[in-house]
Amino acid sequence: MVAPGRRRVTIADVASHAQVSVTAVSKVIRNAYGVSPAMKDKVKTAIQELGYRPQAVARGMRGRTFTIGLMLPHIRNPFFADILDGLTEQLDNTDYQAFMIQGGATRKVERRAVDALMDRQVDGIIMVAPLASKARLEEVAKEKPTVVLARHERSSYYDSVYDDDEAGAELVVKHLLALGHRRIAHITHQDDSQARPADLLHNIRSATYERVMREHGFADEIAIATSFYHEKGGYEGARELLSRSPRPTAIFAGADQAALGALAAVHEAGLSVPADVSVAGYDNTHLAALPNITLTSVDQDGGVMGRAAGKLLLERVEGRTSAVRFTVTPSLVVRGSTAAPGGSGG
Amino acid sequence: MVAPGRRRVTIADVASHAQVSVTAVSKVIRNAYGVSPAMKDKVKTAIQELGYRPQAVARGMRGRTFTIGLMLPHIRNPFFADILDGLTEQLDNTDYQAFMIQGGATRKVERRAVDALMDRQVDGIIMVAPLASKARLEEVAKEKPTVVLARHERSSYYDSVYDDDEAGAELVVKHLLALGHRRIAHITHQDDSQARPADLLHNIRSATYERVMREHGFADEIAIATSFYHEKGGYEGARELLSRSPRPTAIFAGADQAALGALAAVHEAGLSVPADVSVAGYDNTHLAALPNITLTSVDQDGGVMGRAAGKLLLERVEGRTSAVRFTVTPSLVVRGSTAAPGGSGG
DNA sequence: ATGAAAGCGCTAACAA
DNA sequence: TTGTTAGCGCTTTCAT
DSSP states (O other), X not given: OOOTTOOOOXXXXXXXXXXXXXXXXXXXXXXXXXXXXXXXXXXHHHHHHHXXXXXXXXXXXXXXXXXXXXXXXXXXXXHHHHHHHHHHHHHTTSSOEEEEEEOOSSHHHHHHXXXXXXXXXXXXXXXXXXXXXXXXXXXXXXXXXXXXXXBOOOOSSSEEEEEOHHHHHHHHHHHHHHTTOOSEEEEEEOOOOOSOGGGBHHHHHHHHHHHXXXXXXXXXXXXXXXXXXXXXXXXXXXXXHHTSSSOOSEEEESSHHHHHHHHHHHHHXXXXXXXXXXXEOSXXXXXXXXXXXXXXXXXXXXXHHHHHHHHHHHHHHTTOOSOOEEEEOOEEEOOTTOOOTTTTOO | OOOTTOOOOOHHHHHHHHTSOHHHHHHHHHTOSOOOHHHHHHHHHHHHXXXXXXXXXHHHHXXXXXXXXXXXXXXXXXXXHHHHHHHHHHHTTSXXXXXXXXOOSSHHHXXXXXXXXXXXXXXXXXXXXXXXXXXXXXXXXXXXXXXXXXXXXXXXXXEEEEEOHHHHHHHHHHHHHHXXXXXXXXXXXXXXXXXXXXXBHHHHHHHHHHHHHHHTTOGGGOEEEEEOSSHHHHHHHHHHHHTSSSOOSEXXXXXXXXXXXXXXXXXXXXXXXXXTOEEEOSBOOGGGGSTTTOOBEEEOOHHHHHHHHHHHHHHHHTTXXXXXXXXXOOEEEOOTTOOOTTTTOO
């Protein structure tokens, strides 16, 4: 039984127990060069016997903390869980541990969160869909190895991992057009960002929607509700769109979470999906596949993105300084929520 | 523009810039006693001018890291997001920051995660629905202030915050019985835990289901599928239950996530909800309220639980050692997924 | 009220 | 290969 205030075992305890120097112990736990097998054995035995665990905080004062900071805007989107799982998998056989922090919905809160990460001396930072300006991201990247997910701008200070949102959005709009829809509306996301609009994924999805509509001669049918990428946002955005006259026959929500809300709004309006209104989302979260949702959606592999982010970040921690960009190509998963207009589909 | 390798501003920089001792600066940033207003001013100005931020890692070597570790099994359940938001709110005007770590689905991985938290010298730990044995939790609690969420056992070493799962499960079963159901089945969760079964929420929900069935004379109708509290688990559990003959007229899934899968299985079987089978969940996640889900569910306030956990933990960090237990009373939210058996409801 | 200095548990020069 | 020792940036006695 461990006593309440018991002092933690330190490297010095291990050293004296193994009858060696602290340097030797330090070298062993770091797998550094210059230790004989015999020494290694003695030290490892002592570590076992005493149950020693290096204190990351103390290591951080000189070297690394073996901590990777993952900034997530929130934890309500199952897509983020896929990213986390990918990252965790990539870190699995290393000494690094991923810690998450919630970035929140405003730049101010996000900044505090990222500062908190740096104050804790994490060895590297992964930011998912940050709101910060490129300048701020580069400031962070100059201080710590950094990988940015889901932002499109090109920087020479950090690595980027992102989905080709233009391709994804194009898949959706062309799919709806091919079904015969003309009055296709879109729900986009309003943020508090300081980034260049064109670098944010929701703006890319939105702009692509407009472009494709134009290219097909439906510039006049463009209808965008600016709301939020969450259920409530999708619900409100869809309500607004459905109240227009004539009302759209299809709604492309920029994210599954918003699409769920849109489905709700359609039902509430006494309309049915897809007979009266088709609905499509983006992210292909698990929920989209549920039989009473069956949402047509764009699949982007979060696991692959998380693994890539982890790999790139570790490379940077090990010394790489050149910037790398990793792109994931999305694909469309057609389900029951989209069909030809006028109830002729199923 | 910040130079790439630029050294971080330290307390010594602030001290020399303000022409005072490092001790003085330290006192100011800790709001400690024994500083004149003039001194305070000088120091604060210097901190501003240099953009100084204390390094949590260094502070941790002697004092606190101002870091709270939150262990979550995973981030797929929106209910956890409510807990996190409550905690974040509670910590908002303090110097503490919450960091999350994923505990995973096995004791081994969970143990690594919690060890990682302790190695980083967090000031306190909050564990949500841990798999560890009570003995292990107490070991952790002896080393760090600890609050455990969603476990029912009584310990004098850590604080507990939990929902009255017995009351919640009873609400569901009695609701279904009152509707006229007899063949009520249950989907429970299978874990890897070393805890006493009676301390785990899914076992309490399950045992309560059995007890209430017995008390109403339906011991023979008890049917339990042991699966998992996630979509796939609910789907498989429901498939198994629906294949029994006679098949149940109602399914009580121990968690909304599982209920979503159960809904899918019912649809897939060509049956409708609630006409053929009623389905109820637990957690009242946002999804339950969606019009094409309308899941009857038990509401437990995650925000309140998160706030309580934060408050209790800070109290412990400040020195309290006596154990506190905080219970949340659940309520039933009846929606369209439950009705009288035989299609007479809606 | 203020400051000097020891020390937290490590890592990394440097010596031996 | 092994050990000695000087810090890393703070907090905390303990003098003044």
